[in-house]
Amino acid sequence: MSKITATAPTKVILTGEHAVVYGKQAIGAALNLPTTVSLTIHSNSSNPGICLEMKEQFFYISWEEAAERRGEISTKGILSLLTLKVYPENPTDLFEYKIDISLPLGCGLGTSASLCVAVSGVLLKSKNPDATPEQINNLAFEGENCIHGKASGIDNTIVTYGGILSFKDGQITPVEFDDSKAKILLVSSGVPKNTGKMVKGVANQLAMYPGLTEGIFHSIDCLSKNLVTALxxxxxxxxxxxxxxxxxxxxxxxxxxxxLNDIVNTGLKYGIKGKLTGAGGGGFCLFFVTDEDTAGFLQECASHGWNVIEASLTHYGIKFELS
Structure with a gap:
C-alpha cells in the first residue's frame, strides 16, 4: 500500500473572456492557490469502493453506487467517473482520497479544473508512473466536460502545465514571464458567477449588433496580443x-x-488597476500589483465586506509526491 499525492494550481483569466469563444486570443495564468489530492489504494479491502475526506466532508460509496453516480455533477460523481475511467474493473480495492482545496469549488478561479487535474494525476500515475501531462490533461478534460456540459479545455490545460498560456483557435502558446515581480489581488464580489446567463447575453448582443460586437471582440484580441508583449x-x-x-x-x-465596476473603480482610486475575471456577472475582480501601496485599498475592501485573496502567478503545473 503506497500513497501518491498531486498538487495542482488554480487559474485566472487575464484577458479574452467571451471573445475566445469567437476565435479571439485569450490569456490565462496559473495561481499558487493549489488543490492537493492524495490517493491510497487498499488492495483486497473488506469495504471496496471509493471514500473521500475533504475538510469536514466524508463519504464512502460502493463500486455499484459509483457506477450509478459517474457523470453526476457532484464530488461523488466526478471521483466515480475518473476512477472508473482508469480502473474500470476493481471490485476488491478501496480507493481512499484525501483532498485539500485552497478555494471553494465553483468560485470561478479554476477550482473544478484543479480538482479534475489532481485526481486524474494521482489515478494515472498510480497505474503508470510514466503517465504524461498530456494524458492527465485529456482525462481531466473529461471531468470538466461532465461538470460544465461543454468545457473549453482552457482551465484544465493551464492547471496541468502551469505558467501563462495564450489560447487562440485551439493553438496554445506559453508566455514567458518573471513570476517574482508581481502579485495578484483577487477581490470577491460575493455574488455567484452565472456563466450561462453571461454567455447567452453576449450571443444576443452579437446577434443584435454584429458589427459593434465584432469590433469589441477585435479590440480584445488586439489587447491580448499587446498583453503578451508587455508581460x-x-x-x-x-x-x-x-x-x-x-x-x-x-x-x-x-x-x-x-x-464589479465599484470594485474596479475603488482600486483605481488608490492607483491599483484591475478588471473582472471570468464569465462576469459576479465572481472575482483581479488586480495586478507590483510596488503599489495597497493598505488603503485593502482597508476599503474590508469596509465593504469584500473578501480579498492575495496570490501569485506560478510557472508550476501539476506536481507529484510518493510516500
Whole structure:
C-alpha cells in the first residue's frame, strides 16, 4: 500500500473572456492557490469502493453506487467517473482520497479544473508512473466536460502545465514571464458567477449588433496580443493599463455589473488597476500589483465586506509526491 499525492494550481483569466469563444486570443495564468489530492489504494479491502475526506466532508460509496453516480455533477460523481475511467474493473480495492482545496469549488478561479487535474494525476500515475501531462490533461478534460456540459479545455490545460498560456483557435502558446515581480489581488464580489446567463447575453448582443460586437471582440484580441508583449518585456505599467482597458471592453459586452465596476473603480482610486475575471456577472475582480501601496485599498475592501485573496502567478503545473 503506497500513497501518491498531486498538487495542482488554480487559474485566472487575464484577458479574452467571451471573445475566445469567437476565435479571439485569450490569456490565462496559473495561481499558487493549489488543490492537493492524495490517493491510497487498499488492495483486497473488506469495504471496496471509493471514500473521500475533504475538510469536514466524508463519504464512502460502493463500486455499484459509483457506477450509478459517474457523470453526476457532484464530488461523488466526478471521483466515480475518473476512477472508473482508469480502473474500470476493481471490485476488491478501496480507493481512499484525501483532498485539500485552497478555494471553494465553483468560485470561478479554476477550482473544478484543479480538482479534475489532481485526481486524474494521482489515478494515472498510480497505474503508470510514466503517465504524461498530456494524458492527465485529456482525462481531466473529461471531468470538466461532465461538470460544465461543454468545457473549453482552457482551465484544465493551464492547471496541468502551469505558467501563462495564450489560447487562440485551439493553438496554445506559453508566455514567458518573471513570476517574482508581481502579485495578484483577487477581490470577491460575493455574488455567484452565472456563466450561462453571461454567455447567452453576449450571443444576443452579437446577434443584435454584429458589427459593434465584432469590433469589441477585435479590440480584445488586439489587447491580448499587446498583453503578451508587455508581460514578456516586463513592462508592468502597460500590463496594468491593458487590464483596466479590458474591463471597459467587458463592460461593453454587458458582462460586468454595478458591484464589479465599484470594485474596479475603488482600486483605481488608490492607483491599483484591475478588471473582472471570468464569465462576469459576479465572481472575482483581479488586480495586478507590483510596488503599489495597497493598505488603503485593502482597508476599503474590508469596509465593504469584500473578501480579498492575495496570490501569485506560478510557472508550476501539476506536481507529484510518493510516500
Amino acid at each position: 514578456e518585456a516586463q513592462q508592468y505599467d502597460h500590463v496594468k493599463e491593458l487590464l483596466k482597458i479590458n474591463h471597459g471592453l467587458l463592460w461593453s459586452l454587458g458582462v460586468s455589473s454595478e458591484l
